[in-house]
Amino acid sequence: MELIFIRHGQGTHTSNLPNSLGMRNPSLTSKGMDQAKKLRSxxxxxxxxxxxxxxxxxTLQTASVWSxxxxxxxxxxxxxxxxIFPAHADAVTSRCDELLDTQTMQEExxxxxxxxxxxxxxxxTGINIxxxxxxxxxxxxxxxxxxxxQRKRIYIITHDGTITSYRQLISGRLLTRQDFLNETEFFRLVIN
Known part of the structure; x- marks a missing residue:
């Protein structure tokens, strides 16, 4: 089976790093929306x-626009x-990485x-830390x-640290933050 990991489009939480990481539920920027549209081709x-x-x-916005x-x-x-990648014991979840509540997801x-x-x-809690x-x-x-x-391929729209964590786990290779994908870039992994 092929897993195709896709990093979400540009989010508003990357507009003024590191201060913008404190933003709760960041949405896509207009550039991020355009990136998601380009996934269609x-x-x-x-x-x-x-x-x-x-x-x-x-991620939900990226998937909605793309699909x-x-x-x-x-x-x-x-x-x-x-x-968070790499994982470390004293890590804390940034506000931008808190999960949407299920009621909001169902409504929107x-x-x-x-x-x-x-x-x-x-x-x-998610898997962040x-x-x-x-x-x-x-x-x-x-x-x-x-x-x-039971499909040949599954698309997964997620985050740079998540993708790199799964890549490292599957490949057995030590990866770094230098291995992060850019917005809407994708990486194919084959698992048995």
């Missing part, structure tokens, strides 16, 4: 496709949420379904979730 979707999305406003008028499966999953993004997850606390061992255990659950669709 870079990675055209069909009704056969599955799009898994992080529970943040900027507009395509009747594909759209699922929000907390294991696609923001993740009714075309998206919610993944059923055994650990419902992940819908509040989980220790590496816990993350790797949950990653196996996430891969199982993706396999359950």
């Amino acid at each position: 870079a990675l055209p979707l069909t009704a056969e496709d599955v799009v898994v999305v992080s529970p943040t406003l900027r 507009r008028n395509v009747d594909c499966i759209k699922v929000v999953h907390p294991l696609a949420a923001p993740r 993004f009714p075309a998206f379904h919610f993944a059923q997850n055994q650990d419902s606390s992940l819908w509040k 989980l220790p590496e061992y816990e993350f790797s255990c949950l990653a196996e659950d996430f891969f199982g979730f993706c396999r359950s669709f």
Whole structure:
């Protein structure tokens, strides 16, 4: 199975770093909206496709713009949420990486379904500051979730640290922040 990880479009939380990281629920900028539209030609979707999305406003907006008028499966999953990379014990979640509450997601993004997850606390806490061992255990659950669709490829719209965490886990290679993708760049990973 091929997992195609896509970084969300440019968000307002990157406009004045590091101060803007304190912004709650940052949305896409107009440039971010344009980047999401360009995904339509870079990675055209069909009704056969599955799009898994992080529970943040900027990722949901990216997915909505990209998948507009395509009747594909759209699922929000907390294991696609923001993740600090590299993980470290004294990390704290920035306000910009807090997850949207499920009621807001249901109201603003009714075309998206919610993944059923055994650990419902992940819908509040996400995976941002989980220790590496816990993350790797949950990653196996996430891969199982993706396999359950029985599709050749799954698209995952998420965040730079999350993508790099999954890349490092799957490849076994030590990665750094230099390996982060730019906005709406994507990376293909094949898992068994």
